[in-house]
Amino acid sequence: MDSDEAPEPERIHATGAGSNAGDEQFVWPWMGVLLNVPTEWMGGWRDGGMRRGGILKERLLRFCPHMVIPLGDQFGHHTGIAIVLFGQDYACLGKALDFENHFEAQGRGKRGWEAHTFRPLPGEIFGWVALAYDWRTAGLTGEFLRSHGGLKTIAQLESKMQSEMQKLALLLSTRRRKCHICYSILQFQQKPDATGNLEFEIKQLKGQLEVMKQKDSESKRKIDELNKELQEKDDKIEYMESIHGILVTKDLKSNDELQDAWKKLIKGLGDVTSCRTNVGIKRMGDLDSRSFANACKHKMSEIEATILCSEWEDEIKNPQWHPFKVVPDDGKGKQKLILLEDDEKLGKLKEKCGEDAYALVVGALRDINEYNPSGRTTVPVLWNNKEDREATLGDGIGYLLQRCGLNIAWH
DSSP states (O other): OOOOBOOOOOOOOOOOOOSSTTTOEEEETEEEEEESOOBEEETTEEEOSHHHHHHHHHHTGGGOOSEEEEEEOTTSOEEEEEEEEEESSHHHHHHHHHHHHHHHHTTOSHHHHHHOOSOOOTTOOEEEEOBHHHHHSSSHHHHHHHHHOEEEEHHHHHHHHHHHHHHHHHHHHHHHHHTTHHHHHHHGGGHHHHHHHHHHHHHHHHHHHHHHHTSOGGGHHHHHHHHHHHHHHHHHHHHHHHHHHHHHHHHHHHHHHHHHHHHHHHHHHHTTOOTTSSEEEEEETOOOHHHHHHHTTTTSOHHHHHHHHHHHHHHHTOTTOOOEEEEEOTTSSOEEEEEOTTOHHHHHHHHHHOHHHHHHHHHHHHHHHHHOTTTOOOEEEEEETTTTEEOOHHHHHHHHHHHTTOOOOOO
């Protein structure tokens, strides 16, 4: 097998960019271009497939790529070109721009590639974020970009996202107002007592009526008055039963609408928030790979820590592993699950990686036991990052209104 050597890749030249940063067209979902990627000869074929893509992804872990895809020619030979897929949201764009700045700072960005008039040295990889001229270029690069993405400006994406957030904020505000019906239902919780009192009064009146029927006709007027009062109370009970049924129906409908609003709020904020915004989405049961790698940095390499983190994510979600025990809940006749912190697997983790890595796994286990103990899958939750607690609906709506530029106090 020959040593790594990059074949002569296709030349990619700029055919014109936008007049300013706001008008510049990016390939979306965000993608990066890598050129002069080294390959190996294996059995007469240049190897640049999934194995090489996996190695490249490991080298680019700091930029959080979703996938790295080496491009092959019509004979299956690797061409020295690879495409890096970053995702669709703003956080992914930030990582893509960090990726471009990394290569640009070393003179191996787009301008460095254009400046080469001779074959670059083996292993001297060039990279940049894919723009309109890459998308339009002839050859394998342009064909792949056109097949898997389109062209959008930052201004277009912001306009679309602003419009969607305004619609969502309006929807949530409207549905929140409908939930005020719950106040009426809370007031109506007094219904059982009110109904009981009326029924007791009716029983007394019926008793008095029976006594008076045994008296002479002089009591007829009194009997008529009692009958009228009795009918009025019967009508009042019927009316209260009717109102109660209507309020219960509206409560169920409002609750369904509120749950739907929560789901849309979580989905909408998932594309525009991060851990640095006041309100964001936290996946309960997820293991933070970056924190886990930092916790293990004195014990193993970054790649080893990443692989171990992935293995523990699988363990956390494994329903066959049950590091919990059932205990009474403060003598109330109920039971609850608590974590077995002396579990054998957890003990080996603490011994191998230390207290910090152990604490991260235990925290993820407690989260998944609280939010989804039966399914053992991660659950997205609206989270107040500033106060480190689960966010309220008001927190989410307030953040959306702020993003939309609407300075409205929300309580």
